[in-house]
Amino acid sequence: MLRLVGIDLPVDKRIEVALTYVYGIGPKISRIILDKAKIDLNTRAKDLSAVEVSKLQKILEEFKVEGDLRKDIRENIQRLKRIGCYRGYRHSVGLLKNIKNVTDGRIYILATFNNTVVTITDLTGNVIAWSSTGKVGFKGSRKSTPFAATSAITAAVDAGKAMGLRQAAVYIKGPGPGRDAALRVLRGIGIKVTEMQDVTPIPHNGARAKKPRHG
Template sequence: MPKANQKTTKTKNTTKPTGSKSTPQLTTSGRMYIKATFNNTLVTFTDDRGNVISWTNTGSVGFKGTRKSTPYAATTTIEEAIKKAKEKGINSIQVYVKGPGPGRDAVLRVLRNSGLDINMIADVTPIPHNGCRPKKPRRA
């Protein structure tokens, strides 16, 4: 039995996760998801099953503050994302664009000159069918 001032230590056999997942087989086709907001542009590449291969945004490319919301920042971000995807072996993609930001137009310009085989471009921006309930009218 330990004394009052001594600490007891228990040993545990625990293993820490390795930190990164690896894709089992390399695929040459994938999906490109672009979320173009008014403040940022996020680009994610996935394989056909939806597992993320690579991603980037305007902040990770090096833009800060209001410069993140420019079309040039979106263009640079998309070029960086395409370069990462080509290194992973992606050749043909399906493109899904979401949001109203400046990255929407930049996507089409960069993709035309990217050298990737584009199977489809889809706009998946959510549109409210009835919208939110309006506020009560103000009492006089």
């Protein structure tokens, strides 16, 4: 087993690849390190001598990797959140993975008696943000309250605004408390509502009648 900077590296792989198992080292940095240590890129990790391992350990100490790098990244993100910049806000709401800019979209609100689910999509149907009463921290019977529905809708809309959403068509489905909450929230969300529809399915002829008893 080859261990460098506190990390166990796979011994059956080429050392160029094995070094990338250390957080903060990619293929390019790996080649730079091996060039400094005068080690062939195609050498298997298990074939390294004790002297070569010592060289690698010494060179790796010159780079910020693993715990030190993670700490720096964490502190930088906290600083962005503290100063309230746009990138910091995206980190706060967990949107940095999918950076999109959608100005027009659709808001779908599913309001059942037990839950409220809000989905925001672009005009082609791709989901850009979503929320529910469970996602914002409500459990059990509290998920069916109007306040929980309001919180879920607000969270989803805030996430959509961070994606650049400026106007949207709203589609409401279901008889739950989220219906009235949606109307209250949508009045002051800062997004222009271009259309609002109730898409709750309505039975036209009811359920099939029960067969009469025999005898």
